[in-house]
Amino acid sequence: MHDIAYIRSNPQEFDAALARRGAEPVADRIIALDAHKREATTRVQQAQSRRNEASKAIGQAMGQGNKDKAEALKAEVAEIKTSMPEWEEAERAAAAELDHLLATLPNLPAADVPDGADESDNVEIAQWGEKRSFDFEPREHADIGPALGMDFETGTKLSGARFTFLRGDIARLHRALAQFMLDKQTRENGYTECNPPVLVGDEAMYGTDKLPKFAEDSFRTTDDRWLVPTSEVPLTYSVAGDILPDLAQPIRLTAHTLCFRSEAGSAGRDTRGFIRQHQFEKVEMVSICLPEDSDAEHERMTKCAEGILEALELPYRRMLLCTGDMGFGARKTYDLEVWLPGQGAYREISSCSNTGDFQARRMNARYRPEGEKKTAFVHTLNGSGLAVGRTLVAVMENYQQADGSVTVPEALAPYMGGVTKLEPAA
Template sequence: MHDIRMIRDDPGGFDRLLARRGAEPVAPAILALDEERRALTTRLQEAQSRRNEASKAIGAAMRDGDTEKAEALKAEVAQIKGDMPALESDEKALAEQLQDALARIPNLPADDVPEGEDESDNVEQKVQAAKPSFDFEPKEHADIAPALGMDFETGAKLSGARFTFLRGPMARLHRALGQFMIDRQVSEHGYTECAPPVLVRDEAMYGTDKLPKFAEDSFQTTDGRWLIPTAEVSLTASIMGEILEDAALPMRLTALTPCFRSEAGAAGKDTRGFIRQHQFEKCELVSIVRPEESEAEHERMTRAAEEVLEALGLPYRRMLLCTGDMGFGARKTYDLEVWLPGQGAYREISSCSNTGDFQARRMNARYRPEGSKKTEFIHTLNGSGLAVGRTLVAVIENYQQADGSVVVPEALASYMGGVTKLEPGK
């Protein structure tokens, strides 16, 4: 959400920043709505003021014995009272229209975000670890995993496309990865573990910029609640409407939860395998910080995600997303892409974004700086630390053996109950 005062003060500058994202100018339409709403608010205030003045004048006229004047004033007050409901309704409708228009405008990019139209214009920042070498032709996980307990057929039988049933050591490896991630984020990086609801109300989805624009990308229950597309929603919205004390910041939260996405815009993409599912698990990272700390926190959060990949021995690269590839609510985003030998490509496994005060304004989440009577909007950040299913895919492809088995990374030894290798048929 954007501050309407910023658009009023520099409409051209606002639209120029929007243009960097490939968005059409909005300032003229927004300001026209704003002017109409403000004019109606002024009319309403003037009517209220005149009603109060006339009401007082009635008493004075009665005391002076001027019955004719008193009756005229009564008629005027009655007329104003009769007109006010329509004015109030129109003013409310315009305010809602303006709010909806503002809610559909994406965040403005940070100055150091590169120009670009799509993922081909993202900038590689670093490459970590050499790609593994094989003395055989590495396979994609979808060709290896079914013999190890990744059951696509049963998942589809139960729930349809993009659902998978994990069995035996494969299910345990999936669980081990999630537990390893959240344990590491808590013990190594100081995040507070949370177990939030996975069903939320409209307000939580709106506050974290998932509504109204992305309603079709999420699942809604018959009673109007939403299945979370990411624990970012529950964790970040936990402070909506609050005024935090300065001493409470920075606040770092993490959760390992199931996530649910309709993948409405992904028709035809990743139809094989475990990459893109309607239901998946993710270790989410959320930071709530003072405005001056958000850039440094963005780097810190991204490193927290990177270190999970490094501990698992998975090659990856960090990408700085261009203006055309960033998410709706982000002002700056790093993607971590893990190497998948079977595909011969890097694939996204984590996205870490700084949203600035964009979400805080939607949630009305503030803090009171130490020694100040005024409040300010906090800054929020979110990232994956990591997506569990995609990490499982990366482990399968990077640790595959010629006989179809998969070696378990040493970092997971304490989580696997002595299982060091996934073998076909076991």
């Protein structure tokens, strides 16, 4: 959500920032709607005030025996009651149109975000790790996975396309990855582990900018709840409506949950394998902090995600997303892309975003600056630490052996109960 006061004061700057994200200029329309709403609100308040005054005056006139005055006042009250609904409806209509318009506008990009149309305009910031040299032709995970227990056929039989059934040691490796990520984020990086619901209401989805923009990309139940696309939704919305008393240190939350996405906009993409599923798991990181701390917190969060990849010795690169590839609610985003030798390409495995006060305004999450009576909006950030399924894919492709087996990364040894290698079925 955007600050109306800022738009009124800086209409050209607001439109220019939206233009960087490919949006049409709307400041004049927003200002006109806001003015209409405020005029209607004023009319309603004036009418209510006059109605109350006239109602009191009726009793006084009756007490003084002035029937003519009392009747005139009654007629005035009746006229006010007749005209008020029109202004109340005008106020509701203007507010609804304004809220809808603001809800469909993306966040404004930070000044250092590069302009661009799509992912081809993203900027590489850094690379880490050496790509492994193979003495055989490395294969994609979808080709080596079935012999290791990655059962695509049963997943499809049970639930349709983009579902997978994991069996045996590969299921254990998937679980080990999630446990390892949680332990890193909680024991080393200072995040508080949470176990939130994965069914949420409209308010939580709207407050975290998933509605109305991404309704088609999410699953909705018959009782009007939503399956979360990421635990960013419940973790961030947990502070909705709050005035947080102490943000000297950011609030840092993490959770490992199931996530659900309809992938409505990805027809034909990654139809093979485990990359793009309707149901998947992620370890999410969320931070709530003071506005002046959010840039540093963004860097810190991204490093926490990078630490997982480095511990697993998976080569990756950090990308700064351009305006055309950045998420709807983000003002700045780093993507981490892991090297997949089977595909011969880098693929996204984590996205860490600073949303500024965009989500906080939508869900009314505030703090009270020291020494001030007025409250201000917090800043919120979210990032994957990491996507569990995609990390499993990266381990499979980077640690594969010529015979189709996969060596377990050393960092995961404490979680694997003595299993050091995934062996293909005979």
